[in-house]
Amino acid sequence: MSGHDTSEHGPAARVKALEQLLVEKGLVDPARLDAIVDSYENKVGPRNGARVVARAWADAGFRKRLLMDAVAACAELGIAGPEGGHLVAIENTTRIHNLVVCTLCSCYPWPVLGLPPAWYKSFAYRSRAVSDPRGVLREFGVELADDVEIRVWDSSAEQRYIVLPERPAGTAKMSEEQLAELVTRDSMIGVARVAAPGKSR
Amino acid sequence: MSEFGLSELARQLGCDEASVFSAPWEARAFAIALGLSQAGLFAWDEFRVRLIAEVGASDRIRERDGTNRQGEYYEHFLRALEAVVTEKGIATRSELITKIAELQPPVAPHAHEH
Numbered sequence: 001m002s003g004h005d006t007s008e009h010g011p012a013a014r015v016k017a018l019e020q021l022l023v024e025k026g027l028v029d030p031a032r033l034d035a036i037v038d039s040y041e042n043k044v045g046p047r048n049g050a051r052v053v054a055r056a057w058a059d060a061g062f063r064k065r066l067l068m069d070a071v072a073a074c075a076e077l078g079i080a081g082p083e084g085g086h087l088v089a090i091e092n093t094t095r096i097h098n099l100v101v102c103t104l105c106s107c108y109p110w111p112v113l114g115l116p117p118a119w120y121k122s123f124a125y126r127s128r129a130v131s132d133p134r135g136v137l138r139e140f141g142v143e144l145a146d147d148v149e150i151r152v153w154d155s156s157a158e159q160r161y162i163v164l165p166e167r168p169a170g171t172a173k174m175s176e177e178q179l180a181e182l183v184t185r186d187s188m189i190g191v192a193r194v195a196a197p198g199k200s201r
Numbered sequence: 202m203s204e205f206g207l208s209e210l211a212r213q214l215g216c217d218e219a220s221v222f223s224a225p226w227e228a229r230a231f232a233i234a235l236g237l238s239q240a241g242l243f244a245w246d247e248f249r250v251r252l253i254a255e256v257g258a259s260d261r262i263r264e265r266d267g268t269n270r271q272g273e274y275y276e277h278f279l280r281a282l283e284a285v286v287t288e289k290g291i292a293t294r295s296e297l298i299t300k301i302a303e304l305q306p307p308v309a310p311h312a313h314e315h
Contacts, residue, residue, distance in 0.1 A: 006294070009301050011279050012226040017300035018283070019233055021292050028236045036232040040221060082235065082245065105249065105256045106274065115221040115231070121274040123263055157246055 045114035046185035048079050049162055052112055053188065054180035056089075057167045067091060070162065074112060083160065084111035090153060091164040092190070097144055099137065099190035100153050100161045101129035107155035112162050113188060120189065130154065140191040163188050168196040227275040234282050243289050251281035 006014050022028040052074055056063040066073035070089040074080065087109050090098040102108065103126050108116040119125050128136050133150045137143075144150065153161045165187040171179060174197070186192035222228040238245045255277035286292050 006283060006297055006301065007280070011230075011276055012224070013301055013304065014279060014283070014297070015226040015230045015233070017297055017304055018286070018292075019229060020304065021296055021300045022233065022237070025292070027240065027242065027291065028233060033229065033232040033236055036235050037222075037228045040231065041228065045221075082239075105253045107249075117221070118223065118274070123260055127260075157249055 040110075040115055044081065044110060046112070046183075046188060047180070048074075048077075048114075049109075049112035049185070049188045050180040050183035051077055051176075052079065052089075052162065053164060053183045053194075054176045056164055057171075057179055058176045063164070066164065079111050081111040083107075084109060086159045087112065087162060088159055089162050089164050090151070092166045092193075094166070095147070096149050096151060097137070097142075097190065098151050098153060098161075098163045099129060099133050100155060100163060101126060102155040103127070103130060104156070107157060107160060109160035109162055113185060117185070137191065140186070142191065142193060163190040165190075165194045168194050170196045222275075224275075227278075230275060230279050230282055234278070234285075237286070237291065242291055243285050247289075248281060248285050251284045252278060255281045255284075 019028065019030070019033070023030060052066065055077065056066050062073060062076070065076075066089045070087040071080075071085060073089070074084070074087065090100075092098055102116075102120070106116050106121045108120065125136070130152055133152050134144065137150070155161060165183065167179075168182065171182070174182075178197075182194050182197060184192055184194065187194045222231070234248055235245075237243060238248060256274075259273070259277060283294075283297065287294050287297075
């Protein structure tokens, strides 16, 4: 095996070699790779999803369209991209709390949430979100009353989810931009609620 | 399976992490995978099948041994990327290994003493 396996080398050296080899073959352009990294580090992220949620809170017609066809509704806001197809929006209510996981790997709606956080990809979250969602939520600081139903949505290549969290009280006079500021990534995965303005979550 | 509080996990992993990558090589591996797929060399779903296989193999070891090493996602990702690259004939294993060796910094003469 020795000499035919890359795994004896560190990942940084392997990635560097892979990139250089592909550049020499004319298959990747380093500037293009820089642009991809920049895009996912700085541009594509949960602020997009927050805009979607804020619009849904502010505009009942949009909310309806979002719940019916999330891909088309996001496109209205100019939000689209890889891993954005098959997006479904699921709504939290006083009786139903939605929680999103990908038990197999890391499926996640990139255009609205960016790339998943490390804990989302962890074995602990992937296994326990299904077996003990109430316990997982408690560990994230979300205490749900016993009569609140928890629905766990397992993402796949075919279907991705964004949670439409409940609009907090005391936000009636806020603008859409101000509402978007309240919406966190974790609330759109379902491991947090959106806190009322001025309150820490 | 060891019990491992998620809040503790989230803290260790950086729940509010500002950055989506924890090392530059992770970002680079992600960009290479997405770049090759966007260039039409493989479909992202073909890559995902291999990623699921890598993650699944690790999960089974973890369930059996109760090991709890975290933060290795991009190691699975890199193995899946190397697998799709070689299986698709984009590059061979030996080309990869030769290139790794080529980029290795030369060993200083006095470093031979062990």
